[in-house]
Amino acid sequence: MNRQRVWDLPIRLFHWLLVASITFAYISGTLGGNLIDWHGRAGFFIVGLVVFRIVWGFTGTPTARFATFVRGPAAIRAYLRGEWRGLGHNPIGALSVLGLLALVAIQAATGLFTNDDIAYQGPFADWVGKDLSDRFHSWHALLQNGLLALIAVHVGAIVFYLRVKKENLVKPMLTGWKAADPAAARAGQYAPPPAARRGGGFIAFLVAAAIAGAAGLAAAGALLPPPPAAAPQPASAAPAW
Numbered sequence: 001m002n003r004q005r006v007w008d009l010p011i012r013l014f015h016w017l018l019v020a021s022i023t024f025a026y027i028s029g030t031l032g033g034n035l036i037d038w039h040g041r042a043g044f045f046i047v048g049l050v051v052f053r054i055v056w057g058f059t060g061t062p063t064a065r066f067a068t069f070v071r072g073p074a075a076i077r078a079y080l081r082g083e084w085r086g087l088g089h090n091p092i093g094a095l096s097v098l099g100l101l102a103l104v105a106i107q108a109a110t111g112l113f114t115n116d117d118i119a120y121q122g123p124f125a126d127w128v129g130k131d132l133s134d135r136f137h138s139w140h141a142l143l144q145n146g147l148l149a150l151i152a153v154h155v156g157a158i159v160f161y162l163r164v165k166k167e168n169l170v171k172p173m174l175t176g177w178k179a180a181d182p183a184a185a186r187a188g189q190y191a192p193p194p195a196a197r198r199g200g201g202f203i204a205f206l207v208a209a210a211i212a213g214a215a216g217l218a219a220a221g222a223l224l225p226p227p228p229a230a231a232p233q234p235a236s237a238a239p240a241w
Helices: 009-031 033-059 073-080 091-111 125-163 170-175 182-186 202-219
Strands: 002-005 177-180
Touching: 009 033, 009 125, 009 170, 033 091, 033 202, 073 091, 091 125, 170 177
Parallel strands: none
Antiparallel strands: 002 177
């Protein structure tokens, strides 16, 4: 066996920052109180992370690009028959990645419009009105359960690969390297499609980071117009005496 480079540094940073952000958002949202504002800030940061991953999925290194790992039914059938060989996400893992990204994005987006009638109001809650904002609050709580279930499936798959297939999926996400079969590598089974062999340079990273930062600031309401000035109060009449 030899080593193959599988995950670039931006992907690894994204992955572990997302894990930490979701964990913090869940704990702070559950405890509430003074932490609820930090729960909202974690949501803004998660929006930026998801946007970064989407941009990096088109401009990043081969294994990070959607063109490399998002495949059709034929690739899924080949994987289930044990005929798939490659680096990065397998065809089933690709579905998990897309599902997690979509659900995290929707979960974070609903939080921007929600309010809890006590201590927190999303930056866009006033845009949709109180009734719809209350619905967003309910959807936000409901989606949390779905997200936790999908995360549990994701972790279960990691444990399955470790215990049954004797393949550690966590280590490559820490180091960036994975053991690969030299025969498969020589046969080109690890080679990405030609359209995905370029990308992932420093300029691409700066562009993705800039877009992600702008998205996080926009989610926090930084681009909203300032609230209208309060109307001046009429002077009280002087007492007759």
